[in-house]
Amino acid sequence: MPTVCRRHRPLHLVRKRVRLGYGGPPARPSCNDRQVSTDRIDVVLADRLRAVRADGVAVGVTSETTTVFGAAGSVAGEPVDDQAVMYGASVAKQFIGLLMAQAIEAGHVTEDDQLIGSLPELPEWMAEIRLRHLLHHTSGLVDVTAPSRRVPASNADVLERLQLHRQPALDSPGRRFCYNNTGYVLLAEVVSRVFQRPIGPLAREQIFRPLAMTRTSLSAVAPTSTTEPTPPGTVGDGGLWTTVGEMIRYLNALNCDLLDPAVVHRAETPGCLDDGTPLDYAWGVRVNASPAGRRITHGGTWAGWLAKTVRLPERQIAVAVLSIGGKESAISELGTDLVDHVAQRQ
Secondary structure, eight states, X not given: OOOOOGGGSOEEEEEEEOOOOOSSSOOOHHHHHSOOOOTTHHHHHHHHHXXXXXXXXXXXXXXXXXXXXXXXXXXXXXXXXXXXXXEOGGGGHHHHHHHHHHHHHTTSOXXXXXXXXXXXXXXXXXTTOBHHHHHTTXXXXXXXXXXXXXXXXXXXXXXXXXHHSSOXXXXXXXXXXXXXXXXXXXXXXXXXXXXXXXXXXXXIIIIITTTTOTTOEEOSSOSSOOSSOOOOSOSSSSOEEEOHHHHHHHHHHHHTTOSOHHHHHHHTSOOBOTTXXXXXXOSSSEXXXXXXXXXXXXXXXXXXXXXXXXXXXXXXXXXEEEEESSOHHHHHHHHHHHHHHHHHTO
16 A cells, blocks of 8 residues: 655644533543643644654544544545544454443353353354353464455354354363454354344444444444445454544543443453463453553554554543554554653653
């Protein structure tokens, strides 16, 4: 994909005061009362954007009630801004994790339930796989969504591939961590059947609509026409279409307890192997320790689409990045560097 010449990439920075009322429960007082310095964040964000070689990139940085957006380049021939719809790839996994946590908190399933209890059409050799194995990438399954096996056309295609394989497993469930997109396609199918709703409308009703994320969707089809690379037809491992503005709204909601605290706590709890060895992977996000408290992150990449979310919930700080083109490492570092910059100035 050609790199857009930097001198032709307009740079936009917007500072907004974002109200944290989304119609849910009231935010914790600390979200509004604690003063967080964002001194020079506009300048730092502008410098970081100039250094990112991407065709189009949008960034949101939030702390307390102040949000700063930056954007450069274009997507599908249109200038990028904080409302540009872009593909979030594996950042979708955290929404699947939240929906699964909602299902468990509602008593519909448990994380120790067998996968084939919800998807009985799967072969019997998958009987030992529990939902927690899929959540934490310890299922032992071969990733049948890998591009080397032909990009799947749909979630049904993934199920059929598993049905046709005699035993596509690398290891016994629970023995080791191995990042696996197939697992999150299966989890999307599980929550869809548990709630008896297609995954797209379910996510809209349970998460997006309550947070006024009107331009965000989980869909196998791009919501707008685009000349950019077409993602796979699966939902769960990916399928997220969103804007930086709405991702910041979502991350702020998590930071300020505007979603069910029990659900969020469950989704942010890392798993472990069956022998008790702890992992840093929770329910669609990684959770690691940092000097500023827990650092909760996830990235996404597909054929030039790049995404990253980073949160420091104890500091109510978050960053979201969406991009077309560029290097995965550069987009990931952009997110973590900006979070660290704000945290260091508290």
